[in-house]
Amino acid sequence: MAQKIMSDQASANGDELERPWRVGPTITCAHIGCGLQSCIRDVPFRTADTTILERSTLVRNFERGEKIFSEGDAAAGLYCVRSGVALLSYKDAFRADKAVRMVGSGDLVGSRSLFAEEPHVTTAEALTGCHVCFFPKTTIVRLTDTYPLFSRLLFRKLARDRGSRNVLFIREQHLPIRFRFIHFLRMMEKRYGVTNGNGNVCVKLPIMRRQIASLLSARPESVARAITELEREGLAIFDGRDVTIPDSNALYRIIDEAAAVGTHEKV
Numbered sequence: 001m002a003q004k005i006m007s008d009q010a011s012a013n014g015d016e017l018e019r020p021w022r023v024g025p026t027i028t029c030a031h032i033g034c035g036l037q038s039c040i041r042d043v044p045f046r047t048a049d050t051t052i053l054e055r056s057t058l059v060r061n062f063e064r065g066e067k068i069f070s071e072g073d074a075a076a077g078l079y080c081v082r083s084g085v086a087l088l089s090y091k092d093a094f095r096a097d098k099a100v101r102m103v104g105s106g107d108l109v110g111s112r113s114l115f116a117e118e119p120h121v122t123t124a125e126a127l128t129g130c131h132v133c134f135f136p137k138t139t140i141v142r143l144t145d146t147y148p149l150f151s152r153l154l155f156r157k158l159a160r161d162r163g164s165r166n167v168l169f170i171r172e173q174h175l176p177i178r179f180r181f182i183h184f185l186r187m188m189e190k191r192y193g194v195t196n197g198n199g200n201v202c203v204k205l206p207i208m209r210r211q212i213a214s215l216l217s218a219r220p221e222s223v224a225r226a227i228t229e230l231e232r233e234g235l236a237i238f239d240g241r242d243v244t245i246p247d248s249n250a251l252y253r254i255i256d257e258a259a260a261v262g263t264h265e266k267v
Contacts (some may be wrong), residue, residue: 021134023146023153035080035108035161036135039153049143050092053149058134062086068132077136081105085206088122088213098148099214100128102193105182111158114140117151127206139175147258179255180216181226184257185243193245201248203242 024216044055060066071090081103088100088109089185100122103109115121116215144151172180186201193201205212209227213220229238235251237244245251 005215021060023055025190034082034133035106035157036078036133036154038106039150039157043147043150044146044155045143045150049146052142053135056136056139057137060132061120061132062130062132063124064126064128066126068126068130069120071120071123073120075137077110077134077142078108078114079110079124080108080135081109082131082133084132085127086124086130087127087207088124089211089213090122097211097214099207099211101215107161108158146213152218162194164255169187177218177222178226178229179259180218181212181223182230182251182255185245186248186255188243189237189248191243201245203243203245205243208241 040053053193062084068086083105085102085104086109087102090100092098092160103124109124115246118223144154188203188205189201192206196202207215209223210220213223216223226240227236228250231238234246235254
């Protein structure tokens with residue numbers, strides 16, 4: 001039965017699903033950060049719709065570097081990153097990759113193209129091993145058309161994800177790159193930081209410096225200068241993607257104090 005459902009979904013949705021997806025649970029999903037689970041918990045689905053959701057949901061593990069979907073693919077449904085980190089990017093007019101944002105556990109992706117009924121305008125690439133759930137377009141449309149509460153909760157979730165204050169801050173081009181980069185480090189520390197025996201915070205950055213520059217709407221050389229300044233001041237030590245922060249309070253006090261006095265002057 002599982003193989004038949006997966007085959008039917010692939011046939012209905014095109015090449016995008018001609019991959020080793022398998023049927024997986026949704027309603028009974030125990031993952032506390034599941035993006036869709038947060039929208040369906042309080043919705044009184046009819047038994048038939050619950051069954052459709054359960055039987056149509058597919059899951060797959062992606063290795064680092066694999067594409068979850070690619071720019072130009074038909075938007076066949078909605079994706080939830082249950083674990084791992086992925087990068088959304090697009091190719092500019094010169095065919096250079098431009099990072100848009102990072103997504104992680106609990107984030108829903110592919111919604112813009114799904115509801116606009118257009119091909120994907122970004123590529124989602126696994127930066128680490130990722131476990132991803134896929135909800136077919138026909139299922140999502142059926143539920144949003146039938147249950148107004150589900151629609152409201154889903155669109156609220158999508159709006160909050162895309163309007164994250166952290167994401168907006170790091171892309172504010174009028175702010176000094178130093179501020180944006182430090183704020184980026186704070187975001188990475190919260191998600192990936194580990195304190196070692198010496199009390200230092202160690203962070204393994206999931207993306208390369210050129211991708212960081214793209215996320216910050218900055219030039220790679222500007223990011224390089226920010227890194228050099230932080231190292232010179234003893235606020236952070238960089239070794240490839242490995243970052244050691246001796247005193248995170250001292251580092252983040254730079255942007256906290258600037259925000260407190262309402263100034264964007266470079267410090």
